[in-house]
Amino acid sequence: MSEHKPTKNVETRPPKACGWMAEFTNEHDLLEAAKKVRDAGYTKTDAFTPFPVHGIDHALGIKPTILPFIVLCAGLTGLCTALLMQWWMNGVDYRYIISGKPFTITPASIPVSFELTILFSAFTSVLGMLALNGLPKFSNPVFTNPKFDRATNDRFFLYVDAADKYYNRDSVRELLGSVHPTSLDEVIEDSSPSHLPRPIWLGALLLVLAGLIPAAIVLNMRASFSDLPRWHVFFDMDFQPKKKPQQTTTIFADGRIMRPQVPGTIAKGQLEEQDPFYLGHDPLKMSLADYRRAVFVSATDQDPSGDAKPADPKPADPKPADPKPADDAKPAEQSPAPVASAPATPPAAVPPVGDGGQAPKYAWLEKLPIEVTDEHMNLGKVKYETYCAACHGYSGFGDGLVAKRALSLLQDTWTPPTSLHADRVQKQPVGQIFHTISKGQGKMASYASSLSPKERWAVVLYVKALQRSRNANIDDVPVEQRSSLTTAAAPSGAESK
């Protein structure tokens, strides 16, 4: 940096003077000189020393910086950001119960608030320091003087900038000369080219271009097709040595990774489920009829007869083509598709019931355990339209959007949803429909985690109402209103309720 080579193409005007620089051999002289310069009223001054000199700020008359105040503001901003963020995320936008703690601001919010306060403060300190110092700065006129190299070794320099309000070339020279510097030089402008050297530009450009490569690859992959397996950047995260639900294992004899409940035990929250309200059937009644089966059903929630079926699939589907297996509740379907049911699919208990002609396994509830009120009807409608209508359709004909889409894609593995207006479903007691919602049926999953028992019953109520409304005959209409129907052009199904 010391050498400065004037470039040839610069016009030959005299280099501009930038100020005076005095050289000292020790910090005491420097401090004395700095005080003199300060007292003379100069403010655009600077000192360069090989080590930090105590008191130099005071001697130069440097005003305290406003950086601490800026950092305080940034810290408070960080604090408020953290509190707002946690209040919004945990308290408003995505409430998530964590061992029963309150949602909004809690002691657990403090560490995050603290960290964000520190983060904002730290970044502001560093960036603010750079900004207030005018950094990064690649050059300084003092570098033009070769003597200045010793500022990092054993010399102390005091510099008065020509930009100072009171600057006068001769008086500054006189003032600095009066403090006996080792040398006193006028600092002249650095006339070397001020733009960055080309290799640096080139290097920076290359870096930027290299930085675009990953983005370009991502874009390319998103816009094209490939038969190759995807890249696994984090292989051990993509393939973790663990089992997920529905997978197989060699550890257990039955090959299932999901373990059934140990017979004879009750899990937390299951005790109440011996109540017909939670089951849809009455285990007590069942036990009176067949004690052994009742014990087995209550312990495993499996039907012994149903369990036996998979081994011998044929009898299970007496009427294969038509999706009307014996025991199909409202939603669900899985019933044997035209394709011979694969042996792997244990057609979840397709035990003959009711119209199946054999003894009923469960003592189904025949009566709704909730009252038939507008409130429950509305609740059932809302829940039905949220959870059921996607497959079964808003009217229950099994023509939901998912089913339509699957049909249009000609998915041969697709099992169409059951129409809730099929005879078989219409005949089901309410308890059986409830049981289907709770436990799932065929491809239909259990909705017990999404719907509370009361909501499930409300859905049953709504399904029953749907069935009645879509399969009404003239007898359902009050006598005095039948005349209005006959006058109406098209007999659309009367909406009951």
Added chain:
Amino acid sequence: MSLKYDPESIQLPEGWRKLTPILVALGVILVAAGFAFSLFAGGGSENASEASMKFFAHSYLANFMFVMSIALGALFFILVQFVARAGWSTSIRRIAELLMQTIPFLAVVFAPVIIMLFANMDSLYEWNRPDKIHSSVIKAKIDVGYLTKEWFTARAVLYFALWSAIGWWFYKRSREQDESGDVGLSLARQKWAGPCIMIFALSVSFAAFDWVMSIDADWFSTIFGVYIFAAGMMAFFATMILISLSLQKAGKVRELITVEHFHDMGKFMFGFIMFWSYIAFSQLLLYWYGNIPEETNWYMVRLTDGWQYLSYGLIPLHFAIPFLGTISRHVRRHRAGLAFWAVWALVVHWLDMTFLVMPNAGPLSFVPMLGHFLGGFGMLLVFLAFFLAKASGTPLVPMRDPRLPEALTYANPIL
């Protein structure tokens, strides 16, 4: 290098030297008055005397910890100055040394607690009456032999012996240097300060467990010693600031303790306000999050029966307000401002010790608490009397310490 100075300017003011007996008498009277007030703690129930004894015992311990933690802060300050080979603090170091030298006296103040144990009383430590204990946790701690009066006493003696010995060893060398100016004395202290800090850390932690934590022997917090330490350091710097300011007001040590030293003590006080909050919050967060009955009960006691006002009050009083108050360098370089916040810190330190101990004595009630406050003030006067007794006739600045010039020319950088 020898400095020219007026020997009288580094001595206690004339009037202060005679204050010791008066302060001790006043302090004892105030503590006794506090005892009288605590008689109201029973509220006229059939075991009123038991309740008031319980209140007074807790009050005595809280007020003892109030001053003890300051003395321990002084001891740590001395050790850490030598570990760090600090120069800036040389001119204020003697005051801290004198504060540290009160530890043997404070052992006498602690004696009533031991006497209560051997009188078979369980006013303070319920584990002292195993026949009355129902908690299996406390029983286990008694059965294993930890919480017994003999072993408790032995440990207390050990703590005081260690602290007094370390203090005496450092103080002796400091005083010898006043005569000889021998650099070797500084080097010896630098050499041993490190091991002494380890001893200090362990003994303070265990003393905090023994003396304060075991009043609720069901409960446990491994950070408890650090908590007491953090609180004590803050109070120690507040005490240093107030003593230095008072001395200068009386015309002493004027050139030796500069605004830079006050600035630094202010910084330390600010830092330990923050550190206390950090430790106190860390302890709270873990117990709040774990939410286990045996752990949260300690906070439960402190958040019911009127104590919630004190407990929640500590958040603004011990953290938010003094934090914002002392954050500015202008305040820390301003005598009146610094004095205000030092007094504030001492008051909230007393509230903090009250928070640690008093809720275990029963619900908050006004009149006995007034007695507790009088007792605290009396204890502070006794502590001050010990300090003055040690400081009488002793130079208040180690004038021949080789690092003194460094302290006198030391300046904070302008930020």
